[in-house]
Amino acid sequence: MQKPFQGITFCPTALPEEMSRSVSRKIIKLGGAFSKDLTKLVNVLVVGSTNTNKYRFAAQHRADIVLTDVEAIDSLYDLWLTGEDVTMKDHSNFAQIVSPRDRMVSVLRERFQVGALKDFVVFIGRVDDDHAGEASIEKLEQMCVSQNVHSCNSRHFVKESYWNRPTVFVTDCARGARVDAARQQGLPIVHPKWILDCHRRQALLDFSYYLLEDATDRPWDAVGKTSCSCWEDVLRRDEPVESDVPQETRPNHQTVLNKFGSDGDRLWKSVIHKEKKKTPSLAVEVPESKAVTETVPLFSGIQCHLHAFPQRHHEILRKIIEGNGGDCFNYDPTKIPSNAAYLVVPSNMLIEDLPISDPFKAVVTEFYFERCLHYKKLLETDPWSVPFLTNFKLQAPRDLAEHGHAKDSLKVAITGFQGVELLHITKILGYLTPMGLHLTETLNKDTDVLIINLGALTSIPDSHALWNNNYAYMFSENKKIEQNQVFRNSMKRKIEFIKQKHSIPVVTPGFIMELFARSAKNKGTNKTRAKIFLNDINWCVLCPRGSKEQFCCELILEPGSKQPSAAEVENSLPTKIPPISLKEKRQELLEKLSRTPVNRKRPNPVNETRLPPQHRSLPPKVPKLAPVEKMMAVQRSSSWGKMMSEHVRQTDNTEGNETGSETDHEDSIHTQVTYGAISERKETKVPSRRLTRQHAKQIDTEI
Known part of the structure; x- marks a missing residue:
C-alpha cells in the first residue's frame, strides 16, 4: 500500500527545533522525505513564519512549491491514522489525476495552502481606479478574507501606539485624512494591486514592490511586475493542459530541471508550446459510451420517518438525507406510510420502546445512513444498522473472577x-x-x-x-476495503x-x-x-x-x-430527589426519638474522664513506671581507649552481618538520646585490642 506522501519532499522554515522534529517524524511515517535545505527537489514548504529567506524565495521564484503549515501536517496525519483516504482519489475535484503523488500535491495546494495574508491587519482606503471592477473595495475585502487576513477595515482607520501584527494601508490615492494618519503611524501605503497579486500567487509578495509613492505614475500592469518571476508557471499551474501522455509517465517541470540543469527551462517550454498547439486537435467527438452520465443521489426515492431524535440531531440527519435526494418526515402513528419508507430511530433507543413498524420497509438507526455515506452506496440492512439495544446485567466467567x-x-x-x-x-x-x-x-x-x-x-x-453465521455479513463491505x-x-x-x-x-x-x-x-x-x-x-x-x-x-x-x-438515568437524576423542608426533617427526627426504648443503658459518667476545657485537646499523661529492679550506679569498667576499641570492632562486624537486625540495635544504643533501661543494652563479649587516642583520631578523620 502506497503511503500518501510518497515521492514528496518537505522543507521547514522558521519552525522551533522540537516542532521540526515532530513534523519530520510524521512526514516520514506518511512516506515523505524531509530536507532542512531548500533545494530543487523540495515540493512543500512547511511555514512557521513568512518573514524568512526561504519563504520569500519560494514565493518569488518557485510556483511549484506548496506553502503549508504545521497544523495541516498534523491534520493529515490524524486523518491517516483513522483510516481516511487523505489523497482524495474518489473526490470529484481530484479523481482525474492518476498519479498519487501529483494528486496529493494538488490536495495540499487546494486544501491546505497557507493564506497569503495570514496574521495581517489591512486597512483599505479610497480606490479610484478599480480596474474594471476587479479592484473594487468589496472584491478586495473578499480576497483578504479568502487569504486568512486577521482583520480588514475599509471604513475607519484605528490608531495604535504599537502594532502587534504586520499592518498595511491599501489605497491608490495619496491624499486623505486616513492616509495622512497612516503615514504618521509609520505604516506602509500600498497599491491595491498588491492584494490582487497575492491572491493570484497564493503567497505573500513583498509589498515594497507596490509602495504607492513608486506606483503613482505607473500603468496598472507595471505595478509590482518584478515582485514575482514565475507568473508564467502560475498561469500554467492554474490552467492545466491536456495531453495524450498518461499522467503517471509524463515528466513534470521539476524532473526536467533536475535532469537537464540550465537547459531544463528551454526544453520544458518547447514541449509545453508543442502541446498547446496540439490542444485544438483534441476537441474531437466523444463516443457515446464514454459520455459522462449524471450521478443519481444516494438516497433518491427513499422516504424516512424520523422518531425520538433530539432537535439538533433531527436537523442534522434531515439535512444529510435531503441533501442526498431523500425525503424526511416526522413520524406520525396515525398516518400509514408507503411500503418503501424507513422508520429511523436513535441507536440508543431500547427495543421495547420501538413503535409499531409493520407498515415500514425496515426500521434503522442513524448508523445505517452513516454506513451508506461511508461506502458511497445504498446498503442492505445489517446488525450494525438496525435497533439492537436492550438492558441486562453481565456477569463475567468465574475463572476471570478468580484471577x-x-x-x-x-x-x-x-x-x-x-x-x-x-x-x-x-x-x-x-x-x-x-x-x-x-x-x-x-x-x-x-x-x-x-x-x-x-x-x-x-x-x-x-x-x-x-464467515458462515448470522453475523458474517456485518463485515462483508469492510472486507473489500484495503x-x-x-x-x-x-x-x-x-x-x-x-x-x-x-x-x-x-x-x-x-x-x-x-x-x-x-x-x-x-x-x-x-x-x-x-x-x-x-x-x-x-x-x-x-x-x-x-x-x-x-x-x-x-x-x-x-x-x-x-x-x-x-x-434516561442521566436525565432523571436531578428530578428523583424531592426537596425536604426543615419542618419535615424536624418531624422525622421526633418520630425516631419517640421509637427509641426508654430503658436503654447509658454509659456510667463516673468512668468518664473529664478534663478542664483548656486541656481537653491534649493527649492524656503517661504515668511514671517504677523500675522493676533496683538501678545500680554506672561504674566504669574499662578505660576510654578500650570502649573506643569495642566501638570500632562492632563497626567492622556490621559488614558481615546478614540480617542487619543486631547492627541496627547497636547503632540505636549510641544515639544522642537513648530510651529504656541500661540493663537492656546488649553488650558484646568479643575481645578487642586496645586502641589509643591518637589511633582513634586518625580513624575518625579517615571516616
Missing part, C-alpha cells in the same frame, strides 16, 4: 477497526458500560477479552464458520501479545450483538438468566484451552422489568 477481576465486570479492548466501524463499535461499547462491560483504551494484562474486526483478518478463508497499514501493524502486535504474554479470548463484534439478541429473547420468555459462551465458533477467533463452562458469561434480567438506559 482478581470483578465477577460482574468484563474489560474489553478493540483492534482492527477503522472508519465507520470504529465509530460504531465505540458507541455500542459505550452503551454497555452501565451493564458491566467496560472498554479500555489499551490492551494490557488487566484486559479480559479482545474484540477484533473480522474484515481485517484476510487470512481466514471464506469456508470458515466465522486496510490501513498502521492499523494492520497494531493489530498484529496485539495478537502477538495475546499469544505470547496474555492468553485471553479474541472475539468478533458478533459476540456483542449476541448479548443484545439473547437479552431480547430472554425478556420474551420471562427467563431471569441466559448463558453465552466466549469460545463459541460463531464469533471466537482465538481462545485459551479450557472447557466451555470456563468461558460462560451470564445475562441477568428480572422478568418483565425494564431497566433504564444510560441516557
